[in-house]
Amino acid sequence: MKIGKRLLTVLTLWTGIVRAAGVDPLTIDVDARDALRFARLMRDGAVPTAATLQRDYLDGAGPGVKVFTPLRIRDARHLAAVVASKPDIYRYAIRECLPQLPALRGDLRAIYLAFAGLLPERPLPAIDVVFGANNSGGTAGDGRQVLGLEVLCPPGTTPEQFRTTMRGFFAHETVHTWQADETPAALADLLLSQALREGGADYLATVVTGAIPHLDRDAWARPQEARLWQEFQRDREAIRGSRDDVNKRVASPQFRRWFANCGSAPAGWPCEAGYWIGMRIAAAYVAQAADKRAAIRDLLELRDPAAILKASGYGK
Incomplete structure (x- = not known):
């Protein structure tokens, strides 16, 4: 039995099979490339200068850092001052929590599959993990959620606490990408x-x-x-x-x-x-x-x- 293309499209939309444009919940992963770039700047106890952060972190950064920059990172000088004042916060997150991100892939996909079933017409956002100026755990913008690892993984955070925190942020910040502007x-x-x-x-x-x-x-x-x-x-x-x-x-x-x-x-x-x-x-x-x-x-x-x-x- 042949079904016309237009009728097939209508039937598919009616049954809710087609999702809006966005990431695939079966393949979504955390993009931590910028976080890894930042981590390399603090190897062997180094504290990066503003010039280093500008050249090797902010210049050529991915979209997550660009979302985080205007109101959070602000600029290289501000970020350098924060890192220099609290380097151990960054070192802890780099050492203890950055390596845990791959293990959270299953949690993230389960959350996104739940959202896909609940609101199939809503596009699911990409996710970036970055390092900011220790003033924001996360924000949403430009079809993505961006999470600040040094805030989400303060010193003393256990692996289970980090997992709980990240699960909550995966879900909470996704909702913010869908919310309309204030009326x-x-x-x-x-x-x-x-x-x-x-x-x-x-x-x-x-x-x-x-x-x-x-x-x-x-x-x-x-x-x-x-x-x-x-x-x-x-x-x-x-x-x-x-x-x-x-x-x-x-x-x-x-x-x-x-x-x-x-x-x-x-x-x-x-x-x-x-x-x-x-x-x-x-x-x-x-x-x-x-x-x-x-x-x-x-x-x-x-x-x-x-x-x-x-x-x-x-x-x-």
Whole structure:
């Protein structure tokens, strides 16, 4: 029986067999070529100069380093100063965790296969592991996720801890490559929007890995969830009522109580507790939805954070 090409295309799309352009989950691997180039600059106890880093790391770098440079690495001089101030952080990650990357290939492919089944229309990103300026574990951009190894593997990290961390980042940063830009409604409701962007990524990470990110934060938050929600709502309303521009609202004490505060979180709090709040709202929203895949797509588009909160029933 012959089937016309056009009809075959329609049937294939309808059955969900065709994936959007992106990497193949069966062959995806971590691209660590730039990380290995950096590691060679620190052989035999060397601490690379700005000129060396420019010539042998930043010049001719792959796309991952280019994504990491503007807001993280900044430039060769800044990177050299950070490496010189904390060389043992870099040496530990080079010695203990860089060699472990090939063993994580199976975890990465399992996570990507789970995402391929959950959201077959979404392109899966390439993954680069690089060395940055010790200020970012990961980011997403240009159809790829880029992970900073010196942050993900601080001194004392065990192989099992590193595996857990990397599994979480593989999943979390993938979600960020799919999220839409902020809408005017999201920018107006900045704290809730940020919670759903980061917490939504953590929620989907739990779906595909079966593990809750940052168990220590989860253990701290659950017994006091009602109080935390009240504080979050108070800070949310304060930011919504502000006439300051986005940069000033992001820098406000109300925003920094929940985000961008690792090393400066409130006393007794884990850093970035807003991720946990957003994860709980996202989970509630999907649980309430009749069409759960459509609900997940709503979380990625994030057109109206307040509507998602209301429909979730969270906090009521």
